[in-house]
Amino acid sequence: MTFEGVTVFIQKIYKTTGFIPLHEPKFLGNEKKYLNECVDSTFVSSVGKFVDKFEEKIANYTGVKYAIATSNGTSALHVSLLLANVGCGDEVITQPLTFVATCNAISYCGANPVFVDVDKETMGLSPSALKGFLEKNTSIIDQQCINNYTGKVIKACVPMHTFGHPCRIDEIKCICDKYYIFLIEDAAESVGSTYKGRHTGTFGQVGVMSFNGNKIITAGGGGCIVTNDKALAKKAKHLTTTAKVPHKWDFNHDMIGYNYRMPNLNAALLVAQLENLDNFISSKRKLANVYEAFFSDADYAFIKEPMESESNYWLNSILLKNKQQRDEFLDETNSSGIMTRPIWTLMNKLPMFEYAQCGDLKNSEWLEERVVNIPSSIVL
Numbered sequence: 276m277t278f279e280g281v282t283v284f285i286q287k288i289y290k291t292t293g294f295i296p297l298h299e300p301k302f303l304g305n306e307k308k309y310l311n312e313c314v315d316s317t318f319v320s321s322v323g324k325f326v327d328k329f330e331e332k333i334a335n336y337t338g339v340k341y342a343i344a345t346s347n348g349t350s351a352l353h354v355s356l357l358l359a360n361v362g363c364g365d366e367v368i369t370q371p372l373t374f375v376a377t378c379n380a381i382s383y384c385g386a387n388p389v390f391v392d393v394d395k396e397t398m399g400l401s402p403s404a405l406k407g408f409l410e411k412n413t414s415i416i417d418q419q420c421i422n423n424y425t426g427k428v429i430k431a432c433v434p435m436h437t438f439g440h441p442c443r444i445d446e447i448k449c450i451c452d453k454y455y456i457f458l459i460e461d462a463a464e465s466v467g468s469t470y471k472g473r474h475t476g477t478f479g480q481v482g483v484m485s486f487n488g489n490k491i492i493t494a495g496g497g498g499c500i501v502t503n504d505k506a507l508a509k510k511a512k513h514l515t516t517t518a519k520v521p522h523k524w525d526f527n528h529d530m531i532g533y534n535y536r537m538p539n540l541n542a543a544l545l546v547a548q549l550e551n552l553d554n555f556i557s558s559k560r561k562l563a564n565v566y567e568a569f570f571s572d573a574d575y576a577f578i579k580e581p582m583e584s585e586s587n588y589w590l591n592s593i594l595l596k597n598k599q600q601r602d603e604f605l606d607e608t609n610s611s612g613i614m615t616r617p618i619w620t621l622m623n624k625l626p627m628f629e630y631a632q633c634g635d636l637k638n639s640e641w642l643e644e645r646v647v648n649i650p651s652s653i654v655l
């Protein structure tokens with residue numbers, strides 16, 4: 276099978292026969308102005324008006340009471356797990372089909388991931404697989420979910436909104452509540468995506484976002500935690516700012532804290548990006564429509580936003596028929612200068628996590644062999 280038609284089509288969209296990256300940032304507004312303001316004011320580091328401004332703006336945008344800016348999405352995940360009191364020997368349920376940062380953060384706490392399958396339609400954690408796993412493998416003792424197989428406590432659950440497509444998060448929330456499991460949404464990829472009219476990341480006790488250079492809006496590097504819980508927000512701010520006890524001159528710290536603050540320079544870039552987020556989303560949704568119309572051929576399937584959701588279409592993805600066809604597609608497009616890539620290797624196949632307990636992962640395995648991301652930068 277040849278994929279020349281796809282190559283020509285993507286080159287037409289991006290109006291070049293040169294290299295086409297998977298996703299590049301766009302700086303179209305006040306980025307330089309705000310960065311200059313930072314430099315002129317000398318507030319380039321962990322204190323400054325743009326950090327506060329960003330926290331206020333993202334809280335308003337997502338519809339939560341509190342937002343805490345962090346150095347990146349991984350640090351936001353780490354702190355969120357600490358907010359759930361995840362510690363040494365605890366267990367955290369997540370999906371095997373995710374970026375490695377989700378599982379790394381679990382390991383930073385000395386905890387172990389437990390892998391439960393995704394839904395084919397959303398590529399995110401499956402509520403029915405989660406329910407089935409918990410019913411079969413756990414008991415509730417003293418308001419704690421105990422894994423019958425390991426005797427450990429399952430403290431938290433971290434579903435992920437894959438490539439910006441929301442998973443069935445309201446059903447997941449109900450299940451977690453029933454089993455006394457703290458819900459952390461990994462919304463690193465889904466800034467601007469909504470499920471049943473509500474922003475992703477706002478269903479769980481906390482949600483986490485990433486503003487890395489490859490995301491829909493970027494701080495260069497950055498992340499945030501969003502929550503409606505005042506006590507959790509206060510603790511998150513404390514933990515991410517070295518746990519310093521506020522005082523005019525004294526340097527006191529009341530617990531092990533982290534230097535996970537977002538510098539003012541990064542926040543300045545991000546505030547400018549946030550001003551364009553709605554334009555970026557509508558442009559990405561137009562691109563998704565163009566791709567959807569093209570990939571209606573029987574040899575491919577374009578992965579559409581799930582029911583009752585509005586996706587930011589951060590990374591567009593298609594399904595090839597099988598692994599062999601997927602590899603041929605990757606080879607031909609990358610050889611023509613068009614950056615495409617397969618979905619991640621499942622986390623339970625990585626050496627650090629290969630001993631983790633797993634449910635039946637048939638959907639994750641099916642998707643792993645077939646899903647490919649295609650260029651998704653904003654086209655204007």
Ligand SMILES: Cc1ncc(COP(=O)(O)O)c(C=O)c1O
Pocket residue numbers: 347348349350352373374376377435461463464485486487497498
């Ligand atoms: C699903 C997911 N979780 C976490 C992260 C970590 O974010 P960061 O790169 O900002 O640390 C990313 C992205 O990079 C991601 O895609």
